[in-house]
Amino acid sequence: MCRFRLLLVVGSVLWLAACGSSNNGSAVTGVATTCFPSPIQSSQLIQCSALVTGTGAFVSTVTWSASAGSITTNGTFTAPVVTGPTSVTITATSTQNTGEMGTATVVINPVNSLPLTVDAGPQPQTFTAVNEAFTTVTVCVPNTSTCQTIDHVLVDTGSSGLRLLSSVLTIPLPQQNDSSGNPLDECYVFLDGYVWGPVSLADISITGEKAASAPVQVMIPDSVSPPVPSTCSNRSIGQNLGNSVSALRANGVLGLGFFQQDCGVTCTTANEVYYDCPASVCSPTDVTLSQQVPNPVTMFSLDKNGVLMFLPSVPPGGVATISGTLIFGIGTQTNNALQSATVYTVPDSGANMGAITTTFNGVSYPSSFIDSGSSGIFFLDNATTHIPTCTVQNLLWYCPTPSTGNLSATNQGTNGNQGVVTFNIENANTLLNTGYSAFSTLGAPQRTPPPASFDFGLAFFFGRDVFTAIENMPTPGGPGPYVAY
Amino acid sequence: MLILLLCGLAILASPAWAVLGDSAASVLNDQARMKGTLRSVDMKAYVMHEITASGGSIVREYVSPAGVVFGVAWEGQFPPDLQQLLGPYYEQARQAERQQERHGRAPISIETPGLVVQQTGHPRSFHGQAYIPQLIPQGVTSSDIR
Numbered sequence: 010m011c012r013f014r015l016l017l018v019v020g021s022v023l024w025l026a027a028c029g030s031s032n033n034g035s036a037v038t039g040v041a042t043t044c045f046p047s048p049i050q051s052s053q054l055i056q057c058s059a060l061v062t063g064t065g066a067f068v069s070t071v072t073w074s075a076s077a078g079s080i081t082t083n084g085t086f087t088a089p090v091v092t093g094p095t096s097v098t099i100t101a102t103s104t105q106n107t108g109e110m111g112t113a114t115v116v117i118n119p120v121n122s123l124p125l126t127v128d129a130g131p132q133p134q135t136f137t138a139v140n141e142a143f144t145t146v147t148v149c150v151p152n153t154s155t156c157q158t159i160d161h162v163l164v165d166t167g168s169s170g171l172r173l174l175s176s177v178l179t180i181p182l183p184q185q186n187d188s189s190g191n192p193l194d195e196c197y198v199f200l201d202g203y204v205w206g207p208v209s210l211a212d213i214s215i216t217g218e219k220a221a222s223a224p225v226q227v228m229i230p231d232s233v234s235p236p237v238p239s240t241c242s243n244r245s246i247g248q249n250l251g252n253s254v255s256a257l258r259a260n261g262v263l264g265l266g267f268f269q270q271d272c273g274v275t276c277t278t279a280n281e282v283y284y285d286c287p288a289s290v291c292s293p294t295d296v297t298l299s300q301q302v303p304n305p306v307t308m309f310s311l312d313k314n315g316v317l318m319f320l321p322s323v324p325p326g327g328v329a330t331i332s333g334t335l336i337f338g339i340g341t342q343t344n345n346a347l348q349s350a351t352v353y354t355v356p357d358s359g360a361n362m363g364a365i366t367t368t369f370n371g372v373s374y375p376s377s378f379i380d381s382g383s384s385g386i387f388f389l390d391n392a393t394t395h396i397p398t399c400t401v402q403n404l405l406w407y408c409p410t411p412s413t414g415n416l417s418a419t420n421q422g423t424n425g426n427q428g429v430v431t432f433n434i435e436n437a438n439t440l441l442n443t444g445y446s447a448f449s450t451l452g453a454p455q456r457t458p459p460p461a462s463f464d465f466g467l468a469f470f471f472g473r474d475v476f477t478a479i480e481n482m483p484t485p486g487g488p489g490p491y492v493a494y
Numbered sequence: 495m496l497i498l499l500l501c502g503l504a505i506l507a508s509p510a511w512a513v514l515g516d517s518a519a520s521v522l523n524d525q526a527r528m529k530g531t532l533r534s535v536d537m538k539a540y541v542m543h544e545i546t547a548s549g550g551s552i553v554r555e556y557v558s559p560a561g562v563v564f565g566v567a568w569e570g571q572f573p574p575d576l577q578q579l580l581g582p583y584y585e586q587a588r589q590a591e592r593q594q595e596r597h598g599r600a601p602i603s604i605e606t607p608g609l610v611v612q613q614t615g616h617p618r619s620f621h622g623q624a625y626i627p628q629l630i631p632q633g634v635t636s637s638d639i640r
Contacts, residue, residue: 137597138598139597139598140598141598141599167616167617168616168617168618169617197617198572198573198617198620199599199616199617200599200600200601200602200613200614200615200616200620201591201596201599201600201601201602239577240575243575243576243577243578243584244572244573244574244575244576245573245576246576246580246584246587246588246591246602246604246611247591247602248591248592258596258598258599264617266616266617268618271617271618272571272618273571273618275549275550275571278548278549279529279548279549280549281572282572359550360552360569360570360619360621361619362571362618362619363616363618363619364619376614376615376619376621378615378616378619380616382599382616383598383599383600383601383616384597384598384599384600385598385600387600387601387614401595401597402594402595403590403593403594403595404594404595404596404597404600404603405603405605441597453600453601453603454603455601455603455612455614456603456612457601457612457613457614457621457622457623458567458569458614458621458622458623458640459567459623459636459637459638459639459640460637460640462614462621464601464614466598466599467598
């Protein structure tokens with residue numbers, strides 16, 4: 010005769026440990042609860058089970074409860090939506106003896122992935138974007154539900170900080186004041202132009218991640234006050250990219266680069282990046298690190314050490330559009346492990362900040378870099394590569410016919426890690442005439458700085474998992490800054 | 495003290511100083527404007543004046559035996575005041591840039607018969623150079639301008 014029975018409840022299925030005839034005077038003596046797996050992400054469903062132990066012909070059913078999220082009568086748990094790691098207690102209570110219960114703890118992590126799209130760009134479609142990876146960002150007036158979701162924000166691993174066009178913004182983000190109590194504005198210079206405008210505060214939501222009350226730059230056109238200081242516009246021969254959607258070729262820029270702030274220590278002393286803007290005229294001002302526009306990833310709760318971009322391979326000739334995935338964090342969740350990626354550490358100071366050394370035909374180029382915000386692969390010149398060039402609308406490109414076939418370069422980090430990169434260059438004139446937006450074979454000369462360098466732009470990212478780790482942030486591959494692929 | 499202050503104001507109030515294509519004397523104007531330290535190296539075929547600003551950004555100006563600045567180069571977290579550095583060629587470079595139709599984001603590359611301007615990098619690490627091909631002395635190449 011069996012004195013002890015086990016009843017395992019898995020969902021609605023009862024597993025009865027049949028053991029002879031029932032007893033009178035049954036009792037439930039324990040409930041053990043398990044939920045698997047953990048951690049899981051916001052809104053994910055998992056099945057919990059309860060192991061009920063007792064004596065006699067006890068009743069094996071339980072009632073389920075959860076401290077957050079929801080759970081069905083048969084133990085299917087739906088995780089709550091969280092923006093940071095959150096522990097939820099799941100309790101199964103014996104229906105026969107409500108004094109017997111078992112608990113399990115499930116850790117809920119934020120959803121950290123969202124689509125990346127390489128397409129023709131935002132409306133109004135006055136241009137065809139080429140090799141620009143876009144994503145979607147939601148900004149809110151801090152601590153309110155006044156929010157706006159903005160699509161076609163350029164994902165740029167070459168800069169840090171979120172910048173949005175004022176002409177796209179429809180919600181009133183409050184402007185940040187500087188240490189003098191005056192409005193704080195910023196001049197930010199990109200490779201081919203500059204942007205100017207207020208530093209405002211926003212709650213930034215990107216997929217399930219949140220950066221609360223984060224400084225962001227609102228990029229204003231020439232026609233909006235305060236006017237661009239000449240000390241800002243004179244730093245570029247390009248135009249004010251904040252003038253319009255077609256000037257920026259995006260609705261905003263999401264800088265997910267190596268650095269925690271967009272300027273860093275340099276701007277805590279004399280600089281011409283941040284400006285004090287009383288009613289009269291703007292003049293350069295010092296700012297603390299926390300007043301600067303940050304890489305918003307650093308303000309996330311869990312996935313704050315970097316990003317992973319994945320874009321599928323693009324065949325020769327290009328494709329009209331292609332979609333991939335942007336994932337926050339490195340080694341923080343199950344979907345962002347470094348796995349077999351090689352880590353190439355980069356300098357966090359000096360003239361080659363953020364750079365790798367690329368060796369091509371036996372010559373090393375120590376100012377090379379990997380940057381999702383550049384379109385093609387920009388490298389060396391015709392005299393060095395012997396790849397024919399052509400001019401398309403006054404810009405010089407590589408235009409070989411037939412294509413170069415596999416070119417080979419070796420990238421090296423400051424940690425000594427090395428890896429061979431093979432790439433193929435096709436005729437840019439042919440590619441750009443397709444009207445397509447995604448090309449893995451687009452290339453052009455880049456002669457600066459002597460003796461020239463490689464800029465591995467978005468063309469390099471197709472078919473690769475590329476990790477960008479943020480300075481001083483611990484990761485399973487060591488602290489950033491590094492690029493890994 | 496007052497004189498020094500007035501001098502400082504005069505410098506701040508001055509419009510851009512022509513450098514590229516101008517005389518070597520303009521190097522000192524740039525040094526004052528950048529509040530930098532100056533190092534000059536005589537390379538025989540030319541003299542290189544290197545100005546390092548307090549923030550670490552560097553401008554190098556290349557002066558021919560004839561005393562003319564034939565090329566400039568820069569590196570730093572952000573570009574220097576290019577209007578000041580390129581002088582009358584700044585507007586020419588802007589006009590040339592306007593005529594280029596960009597397909598995605600790319601380095602600056604202006605190559606006209608009378609002016610070459612190149613810039614690469616990203617925020618917090620820029621490298622650039624500009625020169626006037628006709629003014630480069632014998633025995634010097636554009637890749638010396640770095």
